[in-house]
Amino acid sequence: MTFSEFVISVRKKLKLSQKQLATAINVSYSTINRWENDHVVPSNLAVKSFYDFCENNFIDIPNDLL
Template sequence: MTFSEKVHYARIKLGYSQEKLAQELHVSFATINRWENGKTEPRNMAIILFSKFCEDNNINFSSLEEDETYGTNK
């Protein structure tokens, strides 16, 4: 699963809008939108913070495999 897919997956799983996720992560809506659409890749610190946010919300970020899409293998 790509980073953009992970962001989308986590957001949908939590029932958040892009705006709500941006507020929770203390980033702009545009940042979430670019991450989710694969237009930009976050810096390492943002990846760490997003990973911690996922873990705090019972989403196992580290187990989302690169070839996995929403819990099923391609």
């Protein structure tokens, strides 16, 4: 699974819009959109924030993304 696929799956699992997910992890809507469309590689800090969000929502992070 790619990072972009994982972001999409987490967002859909939690029934969030891109804007809602962006607000939850303190990034812009366009950032989420670029992640999901694989247009940009997120910074390490952004990835950590996203993974922390996942852990707080009891979503397991695939081993191939760690």
